Amino acid sequence: MNTKVITCMEENDKACLAEAGRILKAGGLVAFPTETVYGLGGDAFNPDSSRKIYAAKGRPSDNPLIVHICKWDDIYRLVSTAPEHAGKLAAAKKLADAFWPGPLTMILPKAEEVPEETTGGLRTVAVRMPSHKTALALIEASGGYVAAPSANTSGRPSPTLAKYVLEDMDGRIDMVIDGGEVGIGLESTIVDLTVSPAEILRPGYVTEAMLRTLLGEIETDRTVFDGNSGQAPKAPGMKYRHYAPKGELTIVSGEEEKTFSYINERLRQARAAGKRTAVIAAEETARNYDADIRKSLGGRTDGLSAAKRLYRVLRELDDEGAEIIYAEAFENTGLGAALMNRLLKAAGHRMIEL
Secondary structure: OOOEEEEOOOOOOHHHHHHHHHHHHOOOOEEEOOOOOOEEEEEOOOHHHHHHHHHHHOOOOOOOOEEEOOOHHHHHHHEOOOHHHHHHHHHHHHHHHHHOOOOEEEEEEEOOOOOHHHHOOOOEEEEEOOOOHHHHHHHHHHOOOEEOOEOOOOOOOOOOOHHHHHHHHOOOOOEEEEOOOOOOOOOOEEEEOOOOOEEEEEOOOOOHHHHHHHHOOEEEOHHHOOOOOOOOOOOHHHHOOOOOOOOEEEEEEOOHHHHHHHHHHHHHHHHHOOOOEEEEEOOOOHHHOOOOEEEEOOOOOOHHHHHHHHHHHHHHHHHOOOOEEEEEOOOOOOHHHHHHHHHHHHOOOOEEEO
16 A cells, blocks of 8 residues: 655645545545644544554554544533433533634544444544644544544654654655644543543543543543553553563663662673663753763653653664663652653553662
8 A cells, every 4th residue: 555645734624634535535544643642543433444553553453443533512422322322522612612713632432333443342432522623634534433543563662753653654654744843742631431430540631630520530540651460451452561671671660869870880791791771851950861862851850841742752762773772760749740650551561669
């Protein structure tokens, strides 16, 4: 398959979006920018499109896809409107009024029409409305319902630039829309509204504190931060390692001086064994490490900068041949919770606490 790349920096590029919309309507796949990461889109109501997404990504078929919409009323085709689910829809409307369009995905009971190929065999459906204007225009051009996970090979860091989409997807999909670098850099928050209290299954830009102001009591699934909790994940996609670089990544948490000493000693040992070493750190501390490659995620208090740079840094470490990688732990609050969740996933929950 020849993957066509088109540059579309404006939502009013009608020719570009019309062509991409035709591909989606015909059952093809289009990668496109959102405010979080690049998504790999297919027709959410076409089981063959969903199967193509799983095949292109090498993604396990029990890992649900998020359905992207461009206006609130479209949710009623996706979600069960049975009387017993009225409270869940009311909660969804409250969150949508506050955070949509934006980086929030809600899990709700699905309508019968939604194919189980799209929902990973579950009786629930994940729905979000992105705020990226090109994404919204594409969804509208395609008919309104685009199933889209991140546009990367399953397990690899999610793409924040079109060139990283092509690294994984060239020849596997029909089209890539290059809309430049994304704004946030981490996937959307996922909140499960089918349980009481509601539960965060993936932290993101919309934080637990933000959600609590509207929903009151809310919980976070223990497996978000604890890969050894013994608790069964609530969503199938939570079972799998994600965002991983090719090198071996370990996170180190502790007082600064102890962290510097521990990491530098391990770097020395790795280099003595002939390994190419790397460190991921805050801007304030990166210079304290004696690694072959040092990568800064920005200032320690600038969570948005760190979030935006994380996946790009992980991709760059692959490009630069990093084999042994150590990362500082970050504050596990606010957007830092999302950052630590992705780091832990990338490391396969390999973390040293000093």
